[in-house]
Amino acid sequence: VEALPFQLTQSQQDCLAEMWSDAIVDTSSRMVRLLQGEVGSGKTVLAYLMALGCIETRQGGGRVAAILAPTQLLAHQHAASISNFVSALEDRTDHSSSIRNIRVEILTGAVTGKRRDELFQRLEAKSDDDAVILIGTHALVTADIVDRLQQLPPVSSDSSKGLALSVVDEEQRFGVIQREALSSCAANALFMSATPIPRTFRLKGRSGLMDYTQLVAEKSRTVKTTIASAEEMDRVVSALQSKISLGSKCFWVLPRIGDSEGDDPVSQQASVESRYQALVDIFGEHKVGFVHGRMKIEDRKEQLATFADEMSDMAILVGTTVIEVGIDIPNVNLLIIEQAERFGLSQLHQLRGRIGRNGSRDNLECHCLLLTDADATKTDDSVLTRLEILRETMDGAAIAEADLMLRGAGDMLGFVQSGIKSGYAVDPTYHWELIPAATSLGRSFLHHFDQVNRDERNEDIHYDESTNGMHKSNKILHLHREGKVKALYDETTASSESGFALRVMMLLFGERNCDNLKESLQQLAT
Numbered sequence: 001v002e003a004l005p006f007q008l009t010q011s012q013q014d015c016l017a018e019m020w021s022d023a024i025v026d027t028s029s030r031m032v033r034l035l036q037g038e039v040g041s042g043k044t045v046l047a048y049l050m051a052l053g054c055i056e057t058r059q060g061g062g063r064v065a066a067i068l069a070p071t072q073l074l075a076h077q078h079a080a081s082i083s084n085f086v087s088a089l090e091d092r093t094d095h096s097s098s099i100r101n102i103r104v105e106i107l108t109g110a111v112t113g114k115r116r117d118e119l120f121q122r123l124e125a126k127s128d129d130d131a132v133i134l135i136g137t138h139a140l141v142t143a144d145i146v147d148r149l150q151q152l153p154p155v156s157s158d159s160s161k162g163l164a165l166s167v168v169d170e171e172q173r174f175g176v177i178q179r180e181a182l183s184s185c186a187a188n189a190l191f192m193s194a195t196p197i198p199r200t201f202r203l204k205g206r207s208g209l210m211d212y213t214q215l216v217a218e219k220s221r222t223v224k225t226t227i228a229s230a231e232e233m234d235r236v237v238s239a240l241q242s243k244i245s246l247g248s249k250c251f252w253v254l255p256r257i258g259d260s261e262g263d264d265p266v267s268q269q270a271s272v273e274s275r276y277q278a279l280v281d282i283f284g285e286h287k288v289g290f291v292h293g294r295m296k297i298e299d300r301k302e303q304l305a306t307f308a309d310e311m312s313d314m315a316i317l318v319g320t321t322v323i324e325v326g327i328d329i330p331n332v333n334l335l336i337i338e339q340a341e342r343f344g345l346s347q348l349h350q351l352r353g354r355i356g357r358n359g360s361r362d363n364l365e366c367h368c369l370l371l372t373d374a375d376a377t378k379t380d381d382s383v384l385t386r387l388e389i390l391r392e393t394m395d396g397a398a399i400a401e402a403d404l405m406l407r408g409a410g411d412m413l414g415f416v417q418s419g420i421k422s423g424y425a426v427d428p429t430y431h432w433e434l435i436p437a438a439t440s441l442g443r444s445f446l447h448h449f450d451q452v453n454r455d456e457r458n459e460d461i462h463y464d465e466s467t468n469g470m471h472k473s474n475k476i477l478h479l480h481r482e483g484k485v486k487a488l489y490d491e492t493t494a495s496s497e498s499g500f501a502l503r504v505m506m507l508l509f510g511e512r513n514c515d516n517l518k519e520s521l522q523q524l525a526t
Contacts, residue, residue, distance in 0.1 A: 339371070
């Protein structure tokens with residue numbers, strides 16, 4: 001930490017301490033944790049520090065940690081940032097770490113054949129004084145790569161196989177199977193997001209399946225958010241001309257790259273290509289650029305570099321959501337999102353995070369304009385409901401919770417990431433307030449079950465008048481705190497702390513309308 005080229009904020013220090021205690025101080029159980037923090041709040045440096053800590057304590061194979069990023073742009077940005085952290089550490093001779101050589105490797109779809117084989121030769125080399133931080137895109141979660149990561153050899157006899165830590169950055173950009181594929185390779189798993197997907201937001205903290213750490217960003221610049229109709233395009237362009245004359249720069253985002261054939265309303269809406277041409281006709285070619293996912297990465301980087309250059313004439317960059325993550329251009333203060341109704345809350349918040357970043361010019365107001373299709377807002381009331389949430393708050397956690405309430409939690413025990421799914425023993429909507437109590441009780445069983453004499457079963461549950469009138473969740477916690485529920489569980493079937501907590505929850509809530517707590521607790525003791 002002392003070798004970093006900057007000082008951690010108090011919130012970063014608190015988050016690091018919490019995660020460190022979970023994964024490194026207490027190595028008896030696996031860390032599975034969500035780190036939720038605003039765009040630009042400093043999650044990457046915490047992932048880097050946790051990676052070094054897990055490697056140094058020889059968890060998993062004891063030598064490799066992996067970070068999964070949704071785009072090549074973000075993967076290369078992480079590699080550059082972490083390489084800077086590594087250089088700062090290696091320049092110091094007074095650090096006490098046993099790791100003497102830290103390498104940063106990149107694995108994307110472009111790394112194939114001989115290059116990929118050579119990469120795995122380096123990953124599989126046995127060396128007890130070096131560490132590898134592997135950063136990659138979706139290539140990391142392909143079946144053949146996952147198999148090889150799971151089999152990474154241990155560096156010492158007290159290590160197992162695989163990764164010391166897996167990190168899924170921007171977890172909302174991946175499916176359940178993709179996230180689980182990487183985390184299955186690792187001794188510890190960390191998921192990071194500003195706006196977690198509804199399913200993840202449900203799982204965090206309360207469920208017993210995932211712990212939760214919230215990173216609070218230092219005060220950032222306010223971004224004013226406005227909702228307007230696309231029918232007001234002439235006024236929008238006129239206002240933009242005025243802003244640019246004062247030195248502003250603008251991202252202009254659309255959902256589609258090119259025009260499509262058809263007479264349906266969506267086909268008639270603007271695309272990146274058509275909006276770019278329309279703006280060139282107004283502002284001139286030297287003022288407008290464009291980026292999208294079909295461009296060669298070199299061309300995309302060139303456009304972004306030109307746009308970022310304060311001496312450049314380029315003032316508007318038209319693009320798709322390719323700019324959603326991994327773009328850090330401090331001097332951009334305007335964002336226009338056309339057809340905003342076609343984006344999710346998480347995407348919109350992530351896009352808004354591209355402006356008002358540290359280092360931006362204080363004399364320019366930061367403004368996000370959400371342009372909607374008039375017909376869409378008339379036929380679907382939920383469109384304005386979603387967009388109003390963005391206008392009201394800049395808090396990613398609040399937006400994620402609102403997204404959960406609007407879309408549903410999906411399938412907590414399966415793969416659906418949003419929507420409403422009923423029929424399981426645990427109903428997250430109905431049992432929301434009971435889940436923390438059940439989780440605490442379930443974990444207490446794991447901590448103590450091997451100390452309990454099975455002959456004492458008849459004495460394990462005691463009730464007294466002090467529990468009368470309590471809410472179910474308070475009653476469970478009361479019995480747990482008073483030691484009136486002892487740990488009884490068949491040791492041979494307890495696979496993990498989280499798995500056991502879930503089993504207890506399923507027993508407690510086996511019947512949706514079960515009000516008889518005593519009967520449920522008796523089930524646990526028999």
